[in-house]
Amino acid sequence: AQKVTQAQTEISVVEKEDVTLDCVYETRDTTYYLFWYKQPPSGELVFLIRRNSFDEQNEISGRYSWNFQKSTSSFNFTITASQVVDSAVYFCALDPAGGFKTIFGAGTRLFVKA
Amino acid sequence: DVKVTQSSRYLVKRTGEKVFLECVQDMDHENMFWYRQDPGLGLRLIYFSYDVKMKEKGDIPEGYSVSREKKERFSLILESASTNQTSMYLCASSLEREGTQYFGPGTRLLVL
Numbered sequence: 718a719q720k721v722t723q724a725q726t727e728i729s730v731v732e733k734e735d736v737t738l739d740c741v742y743e744t745r746d747t748t749y750y751l752f753w754y755k756q757p758p759s760g761e762l763v764f765l766i767r768r769n770s771f772d773e774q775n776e777i778s779g780r781y782s783w784n785f786q787k788s789t790s791s792f793n794f795t796i797t798a799s800q801v802v803d804s805a806v807y808f809c810a811l812d813p814a815g816g817f818k819t820i821f822g823a824g825t826r827l828f829v830k831a
Numbered sequence: 832d833v834k835v836t837q838s839s840r841y842l843v844k845r846t847g848e849k850v851f852l853e854c855v856q857d858m859d860h861e862n863m864f865w866y867r868q869d870p871g872l873g874l875r876l877i878y879f880s881y882d883v884k885m886k887e888k889g890d891i892p893e894g895y896s897v898s899r900e901k902k903e904r905f906s907l908i909l910e911s912a913s914t915n916q917t918s919m920y921l922c923a924s925s926l927e928r929e930g931t932q933y934f935g936p937g938t939r940l941l942v943l
Contacts, residue, residue, distance in 0.1 A: 816928070
């Protein structure tokens with residue numbers, strides 16, 4: 718079975734704190750894709766990153782960084798020096814190769830307080 | 832920029848009504864998707880389409896149907912709305928099979 722688990726339902730931090738959102742996935746496929754999306758209060762999911770299963774390099778984009786570890790089936794997302802505008806629901810997703818059926822986690826709601 | 836638009840942000844319908852949710856994308860994407868989003872469950876795929884007039888069931892197709900007569904438009908139809916279909920409905924499109932999906936703003940549907 719394919720599954721994405723985001724164990725953290727809600728996280729609350731104070732501005733400028735670092736925060737890590739956890740994502741654990743299950744799949745038997747050797748080729749797959751992992752994604753992170755952000756859903757701000759406006760409702761529209763916004764793409765953040767896509768990673769294929771053969772690329773375990775960590776990625777940094779400004780204050781955002783992603784740690785992909787196949788050994789633990791995890792694809793965690795860290796926001797450094799969080800800001801109020803980071804408040805949103807964040808979804809981790811798994812896409813099996815050759816398929817259209819993306820599996821989304823339940824999402825983690827992040828509150829960043831000023 | 833890819834633009835995905837949905838016909839309504841908020842919709843209130845009565846049980847038994849036929850409901851149409853429209854989605855339009857302007858980037859000539861082959862693939863389009865309909866999801867519903869419920870608290871604690873994330874997004875669940877209802878139907879997807881990989882070409883005009885082609886459609887496939889997702890994980891929760893019961894009670895829904897879809898139509899794709901033109902490449903840019905993908906409609907979700909609730910034949911006879913029920914209260915358990917109260918939810919947020921999100922449309923998305925993508926260029927590649929496992930590619931990034933671009934989402935519309937969502938339609939929050941309340942069935943009374």
